Amino acid sequence: MKAIVDKDTCIGCGLCPAISPEVFDMQDDGKAGVIVDEVPSGSEDSAKEAESSCPVNAISVE
Structure with a gap:
């Protein structure tokens, strides 16, 4: 599973690292970034929660 942040869309609100700091x-x-190549085992739910919580839909987790 991979996480991607669209830097052009991101507004830097900080929700995603608050929800899924791993x-x-x-x-x-000033914008969010992904710090892992693959979402770690056990962090899939928090990564998906960050995706759904993003106010500008800048995150995709696949």
């Missing part, structure tokens, strides 16, 4: 963090550009 997958997302805030980057130097």
